[in-house]
Amino acid sequence: MTGHKNIPLEERRRLREKKYKKHNLANILTHWFNVGSWLLLLPTGIAILSSPRLGLSPQWMQDMFRNLFGGTANLIRFHYSIGLTWTFVLSFNILVGFRRYFVPFAAHRMLLDKDDIEWLKVKPLQMLGFFKDKQLPPQDAYNAGQKLYMYVVILGTVGIMFSGIIMTFNKVFPPILKQIAQPIHWLSVFAIVAGVIIHFYMGAVFPEEKEAFFSMFSGKVSAWYARAHHEKWYWEKVKEELEWEEEVEKEVKHTEEIAAAD
């Protein structure tokens, strides 16, 4: 990533001013809807787990939430009502935007390439303090770590949704499914939570990635940030821009020719 370090000052200024669109409105809204749902679902979910054989949620938390919602049954009702809404909205968004957003997203932003594998080898060692001067390979719109976590999130979300539906509609499903659904439900939850801690830190606190946080509201990042952190994606954007410029030039030339002919 030293590629951007020798860019002269003037160019850097220009890049800092220039914005590229990274997230569309659908992404942004879905992201914040997801955040809101998780904020409601995670604490109530943890509070439901009261078995002392698991020992996962503290007694005060179980009591507090049970008192807050008026008993175990109401707490569970709240949890699955929000959960079903969450399931519905996310599935709806993905189905509605399947061809326009999801397929291109999956095809262009999620697949791991050679550079990503290299990144995965080097980055963890760098975090531990080795090979500090070794260059990291250029990254796509999402780096290899983000891509890997994306698989965890997608698989986990599907796991949570299906196991949650099984436990919610307890009249329909046989006991064996309800038994298996429980560990699946929170194995998925906690796999995601383990990553969310890093995701939250990187997105909202870590200074180098500050732009990523604001891009989740505006949808835009500066060209400088793109150049420094997501080089491959940056060049793609530049290419798109150049193509657009060519188009415009052609168009302008064409209208001028017509005007001249008249």
Place this chain on the structure above:
Amino acid sequence: MAAKKRYGFVIDLARCIDCRACLVACSVENNVPMNHTRIWVHDLGVQGEFPALTRTFVPWNCMHCEHPPCTEVCVSGATYKNEENGLVLVDQEACIGCGFCVDACPYDVRYLDEKRGVVDKCNACLQRVEVGLMPACVATCVGSSRLFGDLNDPASEATRALKDARVIHRVDYEKGDHDTDPNIYFINGNIGESIKIAHPVMMDETSLPRDPQYTLSMEGWKKILVPAIAAGIGASFLVQAIYFTKQLVVGEKEFDE
């Protein structure tokens, strides 16, 4: 303030004639589906040498244990021991009918109601007891074999019968971490610490109490999942904590790149 209640049954084995009126009364009172019962009368079979033959019938239902193995496997607390009256109850609004508790109960007194998708069991007719009536099985018992009352109250019928009893047995389950301390006292009959039921329908012998059973998914959680989760979340928290501390120490500027 009065001491906490400890509701329990006292069952006079000498008086039970296996008429099973209690089963009917219970099923009617509690809308128990036709293919299940909440309570049972076990038959220990004919014992002894002719002419000194005996036959004991053991009325059987939830023991409302002091330390029930069933409530501690319930993930959501849908089944719990009521602190006020000592009864082990199921909140069927919260229960999803996964059946962990059915496997864990050493006395086999819970069943899965397939139609409603919940677990059902004896609740000592709490709806009757709260308005001062006896549970349906006790009220209907022809020979007064079944008695019910607050075992902490020395004046209750059950306690007085217990005091006058010739023999007292409890089918206690003590093994490993478990000590159930059941709240059914069998009096005036010899059934010992465990009972061997010659099952009249299935023609095989069952021993109660049995060991609590834990399904693979229940066991897997504790042994693999919980440590794995603790390690995963702990590690990821640690990483961000280290980086955050570093960030606080180094400081940041607007034009940091």
